[in-house]
């Protein structure tokens with residue numbers, strides 16, 4: 639199996655040669671590729687329209703709707719990659735965890751996992767549990783042409799934080815209590831989540847995803863020594879599980895300036911950076927042999943078009959010496975972002991970096 643071809647060998651080579659996948663592989667690109675975390679949904683009126691009356695989790699299980707929402711930002715913004723429309727808790731729902739996504743709140747778990755007995759809630763995930771994912775990706779690869787599709791999953795720590803807290807959390811106190819107080823149970827929990835996450839990513843790659851992103855959104859809450867001891871083994875297990883497919887593996891978290899080197903070491907090909915660390919400094923922390931993704935502050939999009947260009951220029955200048963750069967925001971698109979500001983940003987990055 640050649641690198642970055644799906645096992646079925648169906649992936650057209652125009653996808654393989656796309657600017658996004660080339661940048662991930664640290665090859666020369668015709669222009670800096672751009673996509674946005676949380677580009678699907680959120681600020682788009684056409685998204686709000688098709689989602690009307692359909693709860694979030696249900697919308698993730700309807701293949702035609704998933705395909706449509708995934709394609710909307712590609713049509714509108716001319717981004718260089720699509721991200722599969724789903725949520726990090728979808729695989730947990732698929733194995734029967736009682737949870738919901740509450741509008742304006744996020745994932746809420748009915749019975750938080752805090753004891754060894756609670757671990758029994760986490761059974762293995764099989765492709766049959768998420769047949770709608772395989773189906774939706776089939777529809778998408780047919781429509782996307784040479785535009786790569788990014789599959790994704792939540793990393794073990796971030797999934798554990800929702801499962802242990804029972805919902806979104808600022809301080810992650812229950813999660814840390816378990817991590818420090820019962821290291822063996824914690825390790826077993828993260829290992830279970832690594833198995834589920836690996837299985838979920840494999841389904842997406844085998845269906846045709848050209849790259850995967852592992853979101854460890856909240857891991858920036860940890861110090862490096864704790865990350866290395868208590869989180870890295872599980873994240874490494876996930877990256878190792880999908881290594882043989884040869885598709886780029888992207889790893890991202892918020893507030894992870896002190897963890898960037900370790901997150902690369904965990905097995906990422908591309909390290910995502912939030913807006914707090916300039917990309918040249920991030921490259922020093924990550925070291926050679928990795929591409930970087932980022933890192934315009936999503937709040938910058940609320941300023942004037944001129945200010946957006948100035949701040950974008952700063953990102954591109956800091957990225958000038960990188961081995962590979964995928965332009966993105968430093969975190970997801972904020973819900974009230976003007977969609978036209980995103981379209982203008984894609985065009986600006988493309989024209990500024992066209993070779």
Ligand SMILES: Cc1c2[nH]c(c1CCC(=O)O)Cc1[nH]c(c(CCC(=O)O)c1C)Cc1[nH]c(c(CCC(=O)O)c1C)Cc1[nH]c(c(C)c1CCC(=O)O)C2
Nearest residue numbers: 675676677678679694724725726741742743744853855970
């Ligand atoms: C931490 C996390 C979650 N989900 C996700 C993360 C990691 C990325 C990050 O750090 O932002 C990942 C995610 N969630 C969603 C996507 C879709 C693809 C994309 O456009 O990037 C992706 C990649 C859709 C969604 N996920 C969610 C929505 C909103 C649901 C709705 O509109 O009803 C969407 C479009 C819900 C959700 N789900 C989660 C949160 C915090 C929320 C927001 C709650 C809110 O503000 O309403 C958990």
